[in-house]
Amino acid sequence: MPPSPASAAAPPLAAQTGVKATGFGAMLQRWRVPLSVLALCLLPWVLPSQALAVNVLVFGLFAVGYNLLFGYTGLLSFGHAAFFGGGAYLTGIAIAHFGLGWFPAMLVGVLGAGVLAAIMGALSIRTRGIYFSMVTLALSQLVYYVALQASAWTGGENGLRGFTVSTINLFGFTVDFLDPVKKYYVLMVFAALALWFVSRLLNSPFGAVIEAIRENETRARACGYDVERTKLIVFILSGLICGLAGALSALHLAIVPLDTLHYQTSGLVVMMTLLGGAGSFFGPFVGALVFLLIEDVASLWTSHWQLIVGLIFIAFVLFLPKGIWGTLISRRTQG
């Protein structure tokens, strides 16, 4: 390597790292985890119902996990219901069939979803380009039908029931888990930890690698990165977070409907992520919030709210592919 006469002449490092956002944008970036947690803390008090708040929490986290793969790595999976549902089922089964406590049961759910993601990822990442979406969808349907048939374990068509957690023990304190507010904040702690982890990952050297792969896979490979292995790792991490969202959902609802595993659930998370803004930190939560609000409001006057959601989604794909949050921040950085 030739000596570098340039280091003195080059612009200061901060200007070189390519962070285009200034002022407000940069502040949002730096404080993204505390800001998200603050917003989540306020959620039960600003939304029309507690139930909606928990839904936003759970689906927002699901979308955060999904966004890691779709938004940041550019892989359009249609099989993430398998990890969300898998996490939910395994948590429920661990409590209902094995009498595990809520926390170990959650661990079982999350790790189980990770194992599932490792298997599905290994199979689907071998396929090229657009095949990936079809393969992930079909593999997740395999999980769906297995759950349907293994009714002794899963409750089959009726869904999994009978694992209501009424009180939990937190560091010696007994918390009433039937109180919706207390339950919300307990679940929120896990979501906050996951958000912290995702933020950390995006800031890490590994975050730079997945960014590079999304930008230009061929070049990333030619730089010496094992693209397939990197994708598999992201796939597994994404599966773990979605599994956590599923586990939280199971603890919250105390039932796991069979549809949790259906690819329509994967479709939900795809829509939420895209509505909010794929590849942005706040996007998934914004998307989950907007989607569920539309559902909440529209279902008051029509049972066909899915028509409205579908039309809005089509309009977004056509005219606002960056989603709500993604469009907002790109306006800011350009202006």
Next chain:
Amino acid sequence: MTTPLLSVENIGRSFGGFVALADISASFAPRQVTAIIGPNGAGKSTFFNVLSGVLPPSTGAIRFKGKDLTGLRQHKFVHLGIARSYQITNIFPELSVHENVRVAAQAFVARYDVFSNRTRYGALDEKANAALAAVGLHAKGHRTAKALAHGEQRALEIAIALVADPELLLLDEPTAGMGPEETKDMVALIERLAAERTILLVEHKMKMILGLSDRILVLHHGRLIADGTPQSIQTDKEVRRVYLGQNDGYA
């Protein structure tokens, strides 16, 4: 001849029934510039893809510093010291120029580090700056890569390859789409790089090749039809026959 840095033995590559490359053997000594020429469809790109691990050869073997590379995946080639540029500019368009090179440098330090902060690897910034300086882009590190001029993007791609500190540099038409001024800069850059590295390049601009290379390989229909110094290639009968009537190489 000194011990070769790279040698290929009887390599061939076919796609379905189509033979793109057949039975090519050659060795390359360190610190030489070798140009690979041939009419369109001669197999130059396939040859480069095989040499850089993009495609495994259907037959034959590749040896680099005595190590058999046959069947290794592309990223391994880079780690062993073979880096390349592409015929069509291949960079990270949305990243800054500095980030483009920095992330390439990172491949040798931290590929799966999920927990530390990116800024911890400060040495990478220096490496990136050095590579950018080597191609004359040190003042443009903060620009978004896609905003660079065409010639600058080609130079950036070479900086990306260079930051891997490769012993063997494969350049696929480094002056493609360039005007005379940009071409001159690129030739000067390649000459500077050639002082320390082994370079293989695919090119169409004959005048440039004759001035730049120590040796020329000529491919035609996937076969190696001539291999020698620029002088010997110019007088080679077979080469004259292949190129006769084709003036795209002599522009």
Next chain:
Amino acid sequence: MDLELILMQLFSGVALGAVLIMAALGLTIIFGMLGIVNFAHGALFMVGAYAGVWVAEQTGNFWWALLLAPLAVGAFGMLIERFLIRPLYKRSVDDPLLLTFGLGYVLVEAVRIVFGTDGVPFATPEALSGVVDLGIGYFPLYRLFVVGLVAVVLLALWVALEKTKFGLIVRAGAKDPLMMRVLGVDISALWLVVFGLGVALTALGGVLAAPMRNVTPEMGTLVLAEAFVVTVIGGMGSLLGAVIAGLVVGVAVSMTALFAPEMATIVMFALMALVLLFRPQGLFGQSVRA
């Protein structure tokens, strides 16, 4: 085990395979020619079935349904291509996929609004009801008819794609759209027609399936998954691959149903996983990484 029973089940498998081929055909053609995964495929299959039911009710004639429903839905498909998909060709390959997913959502809900959420009955047409003696057992005439019709459709497609000028242009257009434009072929008209053809075939599949499956707004969800399995096993946009894969899956499902009925649906997806493990590009897909 009774040999006749096994033969009979084998034949059922072929019949099921014909249904699966029909379910995958439209998807495979659009995918192979335009490089688009049509996620509204299942919904359009369902729309085809409903259109068939409606035409049959209005005319009292199954044959009109078989002819008119695919034509009408195919024309609707052309509208979709023209106004929703064409703006996306220059974007990422994910965008048409996402858009058609949203479209499927809308179509399902629209059908619920018009025809209700419960589904509609559709009897096997009288001329095709009853059973035939195959020598090894009795087989529903309608299923036999489906096998025959699918064979005719495949033959017609093969002739159209391999033996006509239209087919030549379509195949060339799929390989190198830019070159076709240079040669003065109106590529966008071509894609309009191909998309319409794919959707029409999908709708035909829906009409054919109507007497065999329950006609409900949700009937397309399973079809989409089935079509994906057949396409993935068969290989990237390969017509022959889809045919072979459809038959293999049909027979596998049918045989499993004989020995372990609860595994029948699972085996289809498991078969796909197995193929992915050993031949990620599918049975008839190209392995070359360009």
